[in-house]
Every structure is written in structure tokens, then in C-alpha cells.
Amino acid sequence: MTDDSILVMTGPWGWRTRTSVPVRPRLIPRMIPFLIAFALVCRLSYGQYSGGTGTPEDPYQIATAQDLVELGNDPPDYDKHFILSADIDLSEYAFNGAVIASDTEPNTSDFQGTGFSGSFDGNGHRISNLTTTGESHPALFGRVESPGKVSNLGVVNVNVISSGGNIGGLVGANYGSVVNCYSTCVVIGNARVGGLVGHNEHNITTSYSTGVVTGNDHVGGLVGHNDGNIATSYSTGSVTGDRVVGGLVGANVFGGSITTSFSTGSVTGEGDVGGLVGIDDWGGRTSSSFWDIETSGHRTSAGGTGLTTAEMQDIDTFLSVGWDFTTPVWTIDEGMDYPRLSWDAETG
Numbered sequence: 335m336t337d338d339s340i341l342v343m344t345g346p347w348g349w350r351t352r353t354s355v356p357v358r359p360r361l362i363p364r365m366i367p368f369l370i371a372f373a374l375v376c377r378l379s380y381g382q383y384s385g386g387t388g389t390p391e392d393p394y395q396i397a398t399a400q401d402l403v404e405l406g407n408d409p410p411d412y413d414k415h416f417i418l419s420a421d422i423d424l425s426e427y428a429f430n431g432a433v434i435a436s437d438t439e440p441n442t443s444d445f446q447g448t449g450f451s452g453s454f455d456g457n458g459h460r461i462s463n464l465t466t467t468g469e470s471h472p473a474l475f476g477r478v479e480s481p482g483k484v485s486n487l488g489v490v491n492v493n494v495i496s497s498g499g500n501i502g503g504l505v506g507a508n509y510g511s512v513v514n515c516y517s518t519c520v521v522i523g524n525a526r527v528g529g530l531v532g533h534n535e536h537n538i539t540t541s542y543s544t545g546v547v548t549g550n551d552h553v554g555g556l557v558g559h560n561d562g563n564i565a566t567s568y569s570t571g572s573v574t575g576d577r578v579v580g581g582l583v584g585a586n587v588f589g590g591s592i593t594t595s596f597s598t599g600s601v602t603g604e605g606d607v608g609g610l611v612g613i614d615d616w617g618g619r620t621s622s623s624f625w626d627i628e629t630s631g632h633r634t635s636a637g638g639t640g641l642t643t644a645e646m647q648d649i650d651t652f653l654s655v656g657w658d659f660t661t662p663v664w665t666i667d668e669g670m671d672y673p674r675l676s677w678d679a680e681t682g
Contacts, residue, residue: 432476456487471506482510579603608635
């Protein structure tokens with residue numbers, strides 16, 4: 335650009351020059367802050383991620399692995415609204431801690447950092463090949479805060495390995511809501527280890543977990559430690575721990591509730607081991623829930639009712655305690671399979 339030309343803006347990132355208006359050289363340095371500010375404004379006006387504005391009516395669009403990583407690196411956005419617009423493969427990434435809402439001080443006893451308090455709608459898509467390690471809250475979401483909600487999302491081929499606590503395939507610690515979600519996983523940790531959620535203190539509904547879960551204390555196929563509400567959910571993965579080990583939930587305590595749920599995976603442990611629940615105490619309660627005594631290898635549980643495989647594949651077993659097969663919430667291929675959630679396409 336010559337001294338007798340001026341920049342003319344033709345769009346947010348395009349420029350052209352014209353030579354009809356002279357510009358003194360000393361004005362050019364004064365224009366630099368304006369140009370920088372203008373570029374930033376244009377970036378914001380054209381939105382972050384792959385689209386959207388972050389409102390309930392126009393959620394941010396998460397379409398790529400880069401979008402997801404950008405969200406994880408931007409805690410001020412954790413109270414916004416997001417929707418997954420494509421399946422995402424994270425095989426090229428390895429995370430130390432949670433992808434979103436990680437614990438910034440993992441060596442302390444309590445979570446330090448910003449929890450996710452917005453909404454994340456998976457829109458029926460899945461996030462695959464997540465591998466993460468870390469001392470505290472490793473998962474896709476380290477911590478979900480009220481009124482945060484994660485829904486309609488699958489996490490597939492998850493590998494979470496930690497020597498710490500609050501470890502899950504989807505969420506480390508849930509104080510919000512998890513709805514219509516599932517995980518296929520290998521989750522290995524120390525305490526409060528679950529295939530879907532490590533520690534649940536609010537609501538998990540119509541969700542399930544498969545895979546392998548291994549830990550020391552408070553270990554469950556779906557949830558390691560529950561003092562919230564779990565309803566209409568199940569786990570089919572194998573569970574191994576030292577103490578407080580359950581096919582669905584390790585510890586259901588302090589007013590925790592489990593209803594209309596089941597587990598079928600093998601369960602191995604040394605103390606307080608149950609086919610469905612390891613301990614159900616201090617106000618914890620389990621109702622209308624079952625486990626398979628044959629596949630689990632256990633005839634006892636702190637909560638729930640043990641059944642044979644044939645009984646677990648009989649619709650009358652569940653209808654007798656009020657399970658809903660008409661809306662439908664549940665569906666079943668009788669004599670061939672266990673109940674499945676109606677949105678789960680793998681029935682039979």
C-alpha cells in the first residue's frame with residue numbers, strides 16, 4: 335500500500351484499496367488499534383464454534399473436535415447452551431483431566447475450577463475414542479453443576495484411567511442432570527468410579543453404561559457413589575473393586591434413590607459387594623429394580639431384587655412393579671433380551 339492510498343473494508347476479513355484519497359503516513363499507526371478492534375468485533379459477530387449464539391433458542395453448534403476442545407478451554411462459556419451437530423472422533427487427542435470443566439487443582443480434596451452449568455444436547459450423536467487420565471474428575475465433563483444438563487449423548491470407546499476419585503465415562507461428578515445418555519467404556523480409578531458417572535448428587539434418568547469398570551472403593555457399573563436420584567437406567571458391564579462394589583451402583587447413601595433400573599454384568603469384590611448395589615444405607619433406598627443373579631455371580635445385594643436370566647427377559651416381571659412399556663419408555667424382545675430404553679436402537 336502506498337502513502338496516497340487508504341484501506342476500504344469490503345467484508346469482515348476482506349480489504350481493497352483505492353487511491354483517490356490521500357493519507358498522511360503519520361495516520362497509519364493510529365489506524366492499527368482500530369483495525370485490531372475491528373477484527374475482534376468481526377470474530378465475535380460471526381460467532382464461535384461452528385455456529386449459533388449460545389442461547390437456548392440458538393445454541394452453539396459443536397461440529398468438530400476443535401469445537402469441543404475450544405469449549406473445554408473457555409470456562410466463561412460453561413453456562414451457555416450447546417448442541418452437537420455431528421459425531422466427533424477424539425482419537426487424535428489425549429487429555430490430562432476432563433475435556434470440559436476440568437479440576438484445576440487435582441491435588442486438593444475438593445473440585446477446583448468451573449463446573450459446566452449450561453446445557454449440552456448431543457442431538458443423538460456420539461463422541462468416540464476419548465482417552466483421558468488425571469488425578470481428579472477425569473471424564474468428558476469433569477463436573478456438571480446445577481442447573482447444568484447433558485442429554486441425548488453417547489460416548490463410545492472411552493478410556494479413562496486415573497489413580498484418583500470421581501471418575502466416569504461421561505461425567506466425573508454430577509450435580510445437574512444426565513438424561514438419555516450412554517457410555518461404552520473402560521474406566522479405571524481409585525474411589526467413586528462409575529461407567530457413566532463417578533459421583534451423582536442430582537439426577538440421572540433413561541441412561542445406561544456398558545464396558546469394564548475397575549476401582550478400589552465405591553465402584554459401580556453405572557455410578558460409583560450415589561446420593562442423588564437414578565431412574566429408568568441400567569448397566570451391563572463387568573465391575574471389579576475391593577469394597578463397596580455394585581453391578582449398577584457401588585454406594586447408594588444419604589437419601590440416594592434408585593428406581594426402575596437394573597444391571598446384568600459380572601461383579602467382583604472383597605467387601606460390601608452386591609449384584610445391584612454394594613451398600614444401601616443412611617437413607618438410601620432402592621425400589622422396583624433388579625439384577626441378574628446368574629450373569630452377575632451374586633445372589634445378594636444391598637438393594638433390589640435378584641432374578642434369573644429368564645425372569646429378567648420376561649415382560650411380566652417388570653409390568654408387575656409398574657415399568658412403562660406403553661409410552662414407551664422401555665421395550666423388550668421377550669425371551670431374547672433384557673429391557674432396553676425405547677431410544678436405544680440395539681434392542682434384540
